[in-house]
Amino acid sequence: MTLSPTVENYLKHLFTEQQDSDAELLPMGKLAAALAVTPGTATTMVKTLADAGLVTYEPRGGVRLTARGEQHALNVIRRHRVVELFLVKVLGLDWSEVHAEAEKLEHAISEKVLEKLDELLGRPDCDPHGDPIPRATGKLAVMQFKSLMECELGLPQRIMRVLGQDTGFLQTLHRLELVPGAKVTVQTRAEFTDSVNVKTAGGKTTALGASAAAKILVQPA
Amino acid sequence: MTLSPTVENYLKHLFTEQQDSDAELLPMGKLAAALAVTPGTATTMVKTLADAGLVTYEPRGGVRLTARGEQHALNVIRRHRVVELFLVKVLGLDWSEVHAEAEKLEHAISEKVLEKLDELLGRPDCDPHGDPIPRATGKLAVMQFKSLMECELGLPQRIMRVLGQDTGFLQTLHRLELVPGAKVTVQTRAEFTDSVNVKTAGGKTTALGASAAAKILVQPA
DNA sequence: GTTTTTACTTTGACTACTCAAAGTATCTAA
DNA sequence: TTAGATACTTTGAGTAGTCAAAGTAAAAAC
Numbered sequence: 001m002t003l004s005p006t007v008e009n010y011l012k013h014l015f016t017e018q019q020d021s022d023a024e025l026l027p028m029g030k031l032a033a034a035l036a037v038t039p040g041t042a043t044t045m046v047k048t049l050a051d052a053g054l055v056t057y058e059p060r061g062g063v064r065l066t067a068r069g070e071q072h073a074l075n076v077i078r079r080h081r082v083v084e085l086f087l088v089k090v091l092g093l094d095w096s097e098v099h100a101e102a103e104k105l106e107h108a109i110s111e112k113v114l115e116k117l118d119e120l121l122g123r124p125d126c127d128p129h130g131d132p133i134p135r136a137t138g139k140l141a142v143m144q145f146k147s148l149m150e151c152e153l154g155l156p157q158r159i160m161r162v163l164g165q166d167t168g169f170l171q172t173l174h175r176l177e178l179v180p181g182a183k184v185t186v187q188t189r190a191e192f193t194d195s196v197n198v199k200t201a202g203g204k205t206t207a208l209g210a211s212a213a214a215k216i217l218v219q220p221a
Numbered sequence: 222m223t224l225s226p227t228v229e230n231y232l233k234h235l236f237t238e239q240q241d242s243d244a245e246l247l248p249m250g251k252l253a254a255a256l257a258v259t260p261g262t263a264t265t266m267v268k269t270l271a272d273a274g275l276v277t278y279e280p281r282g283g284v285r286l287t288a289r290g291e292q293h294a295l296n297v298i299r300r301h302r303v304v305e306l307f308l309v310k311v312l313g314l315d316w317s318e319v320h321a322e323a324e325k326l327e328h329a330i331s332e333k334v335l336e337k338l339d340e341l342l343g344r345p346d347c348d349p350h351g352d353p354i355p356r357a358t359g360k361l362a363v364m365q366f367k368s369l370m371e372c373e374l375g376l377p378q379r380i381m382r383v384l385g386q387d388t389g390f391l392q393t394l395h396r397l398e399l400v401p402g403a404k405v406t407v408q409t410r411a412e413f414t415d416s417v418n419v420k421t422a423g424g425k426t427t428a429l430g431a432s433a434a435a436k437i438l439v440q441p442a
Numbered sequence: 443g444t445t446t447t448t449a450c451t452t453t454g455a456c457t458a459c460t461c462a463a464a465g466t467a468t469c470t471a472a
Numbered sequence: 473t474t475a476g477a478t479a480c481t482t483t484g485a486g487t488a489g490t491c492a493a494a495g496t497a498a499a500a501a502c
Contacts, residue, residue, distance in 0.1 A: 006489065028450060041490055043451055048488090060450055060497065090311075091337040101331055108329040110322055116312040227459065249480060259461055264481055266459080281467060281480055 005107035008076045009035065010045055011054060014065050015073035025062025074134040080106040081127035081134075082117050088128045089121060095128050095179065096170035129170075130161030130180040130217070145217035148186055148196055149210060156185050157218035164215050173216075176206050183221050226328035229297045230256065231266055232275060235286050236294035246283025295355040301327040302348035302355075303338050309349045310342060316349050316400065317391035350391075351382030351401040351438070366438035369407055369417055370431060377406050378439035385436050394437075397427050404442050 003011070013034040018026050032042035050057040054069035065073060083105045087098040109117075115136070118124070125141065126132055134140040145160045159182045162173060173179060177200045187197045187205065196213040199205045208216075224232070234255040239247050253263035271278040275290035286294060304326045308319040330338075336357070339345070346362065347353055355361040366381045380403045383394060394400060398421045408418040408426065417434040420426045429437075 004488075029448095032450095037489095038491055039450060040452075040492080045489080087334070091334065091341065093333065093337065097333075101334055104329040104331070105326070105334075108325040110325070112314065112318075113308070113312065113322060113326075116314065120312065225458075250478095253480095258459095260480060261462080261482075262460055269458090 003072060006045075007049065007054075008072070008107055010049060011065065011069055011073040012076045012080070014055065014063065015070060015077065018065060023062075025058060025064050027062045031063060071138050074138045074140055076106060077140075078134040078136070079109045079114055081131055082114060082121065082124070083109060084127045084129075085121055085124055085133070086117050094171075095174055096167050098128060099165040100167070126161075126180070128180070129163075129165070130159070145219050148184075148198060148208065148213035148216045148218060149189070151186055151218050152220070153186050153189065156183055156221040158183055158221040159216060160219050161217040162215060163217070169212070169215075176200065177202055177204075178206075178216060184218065224293060227266075228270065228275075229293070229328055231270060232286065232290055232294040233297045233301070235276065235284065236291060236298065239286060244283075246279060246285050248283045252284060292359050295359045295361055297327060298361075299355040299357070300330045300335055302352055303335060303342065303345070304330060305348045305350070306342055306345055306354070307338050315392075316395055317388050319349060320386040321388070347382075347401070349401070350384075350386070351380070366440055369405075369419060369429065369434035369437045369439060370410070372407055372439050373441070374407050374410065377404055377442040379404055379442040380437060381440050382438040383436060384438065390433070390436075397421065398423055398425075399427075399437060405439065 010031075014026065014031060017030050017034050021030070028039055028042050028046065031046070032039045035042065037045075046055060046057050046063050049055045049069070050063075053066060054072065055063050055065055057063050080102045083102040084098045087093040087101055088095055093101065118136070124133055132141045132143060143160070148157075151157055159178060159180050161180060162170070162178075164170075178184065178198070183201045185199045187199055189196050194210045196208045196210070197205055198208055198213075231252075235247065235252060238251050238255050242251070249260055249263050249267065252267070253260045256263065258266075267276060267278050267284050270276045270290070271284075274287060275293065276284050276286055278284050301323045304323040305319045308314040308322055309316055314322065339357070345354055353362045353364060364381070369378075372378055380399060380401050382401060383391070383399075385391075399405065399419070404422045406420045408420055410417050415431045417429045417431070418426055419429055419434075
């Protein structure tokens, strides 16, 4: 069975949205928002996916990937992340711009090309944002990192992963040297001003808002 | 203006079909056959392309690319051929199988990625089949090679280009060492049996039918 | 416990592409 | 110069995906 790019996108977003809200069923509104389509469009498509056995759908309840749907979703995510890493490591594209490119390429990569890319890159575990790359078998490593909002103060931390794909956000992080692999220390966390003070390897100190700090995941260095 | 993959395919085939039959107008039937669609479908689409200023269309006469249509066509062909070379040289895919892969990828490659690929490959002139790669400016080198049907007998020749993309045909040529770059000598050309005897660098002699021999283009070594 | 709001579903319509089959122009051949 | 074949166009219909807007169920507020 070959899935259309559109269907692949529904499955991919279904998986990622499902992951970061641990409810039983994903509300249709969340899915529609993630895909930037109207709720009516999402409903129509989800019914089609349910008929194809890729999701279970409860009217006015929500939607959830079946095991089969999840395998397809993981395969799309694998293609996406391998391509992202290829664009950065082999072609030298900017960390902040590869997401949009990969969105198009992920639907045009055959299993054979994917395998060759994976080999060329040395069977990588993570993409340039630190997002784990599902194995060809469908296995996805689940890493539990703390964010800059939760980690210990004063202790050196290594950035492991950055959530979010907005180009501007990523460009800023790059400028601030807040990229996966970099070492940082959270100096203070101001309670009511919604702000975190972070010292980078370069010695500079930067103030981050809570929503930004929550997207930067670290582990003690 | 962004063109759909479908439109890109129409323009691409329009260009290549136009090239190897030097008539003023390309008959609709030829185009439909090249695209594997029904004549009615081709007519409908060509009218749309004409409205967009990409072709000129004479009902019951035929179709021809405008200058603008041709630039788009060359850009698609450039993406196709750069990708083919990348698949062979960097990923190590087989010469005979890259065409189908490139058919999908050519519509998903941005200008930026194309430029990086071109750079990585050292600004190549030709793809793995010897087909010339249009420059980013839209310039396409026109090479005039003789085929194994026309070249001088007994004189060593170098294979410069192989026409046709059929996987089986290309696999066979690979097995016979009849690939671009290889040295061959046409020993005899039998008049009525429609056959050509070719000696390869390895010393083996092979008989080729006229239709196959006409697809192998050479130049004195 | 009724009303209002919110979230969702349904409906009707549109774009892009496709085919099958009916219709028409043109060319060939008698 | 008419008859038939060929090549093309038109028409009607179907699939995949989309939106706007009307309709409905459930939750929240009163």
